[in-house]
Amino acid sequence: MLKNLDEKQQLLAKTDTKQRENRIKTQLAAELREQATSWQSRGWLPEQTALDDPAAVRDELEHRLVESAASFALEGDFRERWAPFISQWHSQLRNPVQATLDHPHLIDTYLDLCNVVGVTCNENPRLLEGKNKHFFDVAIIDEVSKATPPELLMPMLLARKTILVGDHRQLPPLFKEREGSWEEALEDAPTRLKTLLTKENFYRFRDMVTSSLFKNYFEQAAGAIKETLLVQYRMHPQIMAVINHFYEHRLTCGLPEPDRQRSHGMTIPARDGRRFIVPETHALWVDTSRDAQGKPQYERQSGTSKINPLEATLMIELLRKIDAQSRKNGFGPDKRKAVGVISFYGRQIGDIRSRIRRERFDALDIDVNTVDQFQGKEKSIILVSLVRHLPGGANANMQFVAQFERINVAFSRAQ
Incomplete structure (x- = not known):
């Protein structure tokens, strides 16, 4: 940058005594001012710099170079002061024992900051409570057609709004190759349960875990709150x-x-x-x-x-x-x-x-x-x-x- 400035300044000096080259001198002066204006727009020259004076422009540029060199020196001192800490930090990061000790703390910190949590419907509620996840704004339940009413209770109770996503034309909650009858269930039941396992109870509770609650909700819901992707x-x-x-x-x-x-x-x-x-x-x-x-x-x-x-x-x-x-x-x-x-x-x-x-x-x-x-x-x-x-x-x-x-x-x- 300074070399370019010096070359233009030398050309101007040589043309001072040559009237016939005034046009060239004027052109060089214009180029120098244009270059100086560009440097000023980038903040390399102060606003008060005389852009028509090549010597003043050069002095300002030299002053900026000296300041830059000093700042680099200060940065070097800064790195030297912090080098021991950085070295120790790198050693701790590479230490597998330290990583093992830090892992629970990092996991807890990460979980505390999470605003999206994924769990199954059958997850123990204490797991969420132990991570300070007591309530959610929205619960999105996927593959909901396979969920039984009891399985839907936990996510629906933990959220202000519930979005059910599924296809009730696919598998409902529970399937067996051979559906047992009430008589077969009664025959296999322990004696203490035989009085409770009435025919009415058997079919009522079987429907509870084999029918899709989502199917009932979807078919009965108003059109404004449901959508079908086709x-x-x-x-x-x-x-x-x-x-x-x-x-x-x-x-x-x-x-x-x-x-x-x-x-x-x-x-x-x-x-x-x-x-x-x-x-x-x-x-x-x-x-x-x-x-x-x-x-x-x-x-x-x-x-x-x-x-x-x-x-x-x-x-x-x-x-x-x-x-x-x-x-x-x-x-x-x-x-x-x-x-x-x-x-x-x-x-x-x-x-x-x-x-x-x-x-x-x-x-x-x-x-x-x-x-x-x-x-x-x-x-x-x-x-x-x-x-x-x-x-x-x-x-x-x-x-x-x-x-x-x-x-x-x-x-x-x-x-």
Whole structure:
């Protein structure tokens, strides 16, 4: 900066004696004033500086440089004075023992300052009380359709306002593969409870823990305090068309390019060479009522649950083909395709899991579980084993699998 100023000043001095170069001198003087004005606007020159006097400008700049050098020296002294403290502080931060001692204090301080707290509905209230969280302005309860009335009590009592978020067309609070009757419950009950377990009490309290309070609230609530979200971004429209039967066909797909965004890119022929799984198909039904030889196959009772060996066999065969196709598409141990296998029966899940353990799938990340464990999840591909097929069209109690909420959850996990 000073060098530039000196060069311009020297040019001005050389042109003083040359009348013919007055124009150049005037131009240089204008450039110098423009530069000095810029320095003044940045605070490098005081307001009273004579901008037309190069010598005065230079003196002010030299004065500022001296002041800056002095401030740097003071900063160096400051760092030297604080160096022991900073060094000790760094040592304490690196000390694992000190970190362990500080951890509870830091956690308590952090929790005291938190204004958003996440807990389950079943959390012990003393946990919140111990952290000085006695009351909240708003409680947001997610997956509320699965919560029983007793589970909703704690969060609703702790907040001035409650927002319930859920889908009452999905699983209600409690599901079992086989709903027990009052007679069965009475037979298994201890003697001291038999007089209390009347038929009326049994069904009244069973409804209390198996019905969705959210469903009742939502259906009875005024339109001004409820809202339904009808645009989904998870699945391809073909899958959405299957579950849309449970939503009065009101669901719409929010994906701008679903064919591209949800492309599975797989071509898997059937055993006889016919088209089976192709890129343009995203929802497929497979008839498992007969084996490859045309022999009828049925479900089997397994304790209180049910299994279907043919469906388990077909699941493994299909997983092998999906794994092989996924490897061709670039998936492997470092990048696996997410696949979910769902059934409504625990014994069927156990059978499929044991078969998978005997296989090797290099390109798939497989999650096998019952439908109630899958609520809230999603996978690129979902295989559903329905299990049920009775011999001779027997009229059995199909209430368990026929509950549409279970089917809705199972089919809507897929992308």
